[in-house]
Amino acid sequence: MMISTKPNKVTPVFQLFTRSEWFLTEILELTPDCLLVIDVKTDLVVYANQASENLYGYSQEEFIGKDIKIINLSNQREIKQHMDRVMKKYPNSHRFEAIHGTKTGKQVPVEVVSKLINLNGRKYFLSHITNITASNKLKNKISTLITQLSNQAYRDNLTGVYNRTYLFDVFLPKVMNRNIGLLLVNIDYFKNLNHTKGHILGDYILIETAKLLKSIVRTGGKVFRYSGGEFLVLLSKPGSDEPAQTAALINEKITNSQLTFEGQPVSYSVSIGYTSGLIHHPNHFSELIIQADQNLSQNK
Incomplete structure (x- = not known):
């Protein structure tokens, strides 16, 4: 149900905006980083924003209902360890790096910031995913430069x-x-x-x-x-x-x-x-x- 955004004397305009489903949807879709919501009980994706499609190649419709393991290339034990850490850190988030796979089979290094959320009595993982390919390349360049300078010294x-x-x-x-x-x-x-x-x-x-x-x-x-x-x-x-x-x-x-x-x-x-x-x-x-x-x- 859409919440009315009709202003009144009691409710500030900002509060009306933040309570608006339309406003929240626009924020989620416009963010340049991937946002995925995964059902804790089933490990299935229940929401993927537009940036997720750009990174992984799956349309938002294709993402819904997919097991998160289809993109997370880590072994089952490592995936479970990260999920357990997210649960233990609630209400705080857990940050880690991983290798994810795209629809075409390309491997992509990513940084994941995940936290546990409760919606209507059901638990979900909200994951903010950033492609760190460029930053890794920069780190490698810096590391190479440091090595070269060390060799010279x-x-x-x-x-x-x-x-x-x-x-x-x-x-x-x-x-x-x-x-x-x-x-x-x-x-x-x-x-x-x-x-x-x-x-x-x-x-x-x-x-x-x-x-x-x-x-x-x-x-x-x-x-x-x-x-x-x-x-x-x-x-x-x-x-x-x-x-x-x-x-x-x-x-x-x-x-x-x-x-x-x-x-x-x-x-x-x-x-x-x-x-x-x-x-x-x-x-x-x-x-x-x-x-x-x-x-x-x-x-x-």
Whole structure:
């Protein structure tokens, strides 16, 4: 039954508008986001606005009487969990993200804000659904940009391994009060190689050495460009023999490497110093560097 909108001295005009079925219908139809009303008992759609047709491809008439599972691609358990949360949060709403399916089979990421309502003694879910494809794309772009900026800040431009900034600002704070293994890997006669053979060859050897070190270091270890021709390998939670074994493996791989540069074979060697210890303070790391450097000098 339509409620009369004839004004009188008692009822404000605003109240007449908000009580008007026509006025409410216009609001529901003009909103750009989807509005669905689902019967709690049957899971069937009892109302869908025009925006729902635009997103899902079903006409408003087709939507009525359809099971909500036809568009919600989540598994039954997940759907029930969200419905239970909506019930528990009454009279407040529950917000979540999901993947919905259109009439043509297209998958669409959506944000759903749903709340429980009571109409004439029957319970319904009123769901406000927003297509978040565009916002997700923006989030991905921002995430990619942040990753690129982080790589520029924390990665060596030439070799792609971590730099000293990442070492001191990010990695060391994470391994405080933990035992680490430390290896200094120095390319022998690197400065002389650059002067006599050229920086292009020197860069090539740096890149190949970085690749080799990354292939050897297990999960939890990190490789850093420490200085011109020197790399630092840090091992998290190493076994007692792991630094020595890793050093031997690096030497073996480099000795047996078959590199070519501009059609000519390239051979080179490295000197490695290693140690391990517990880091309680940044000064302890400096002490480990000194120990590894002394060990490196002995191994030359």
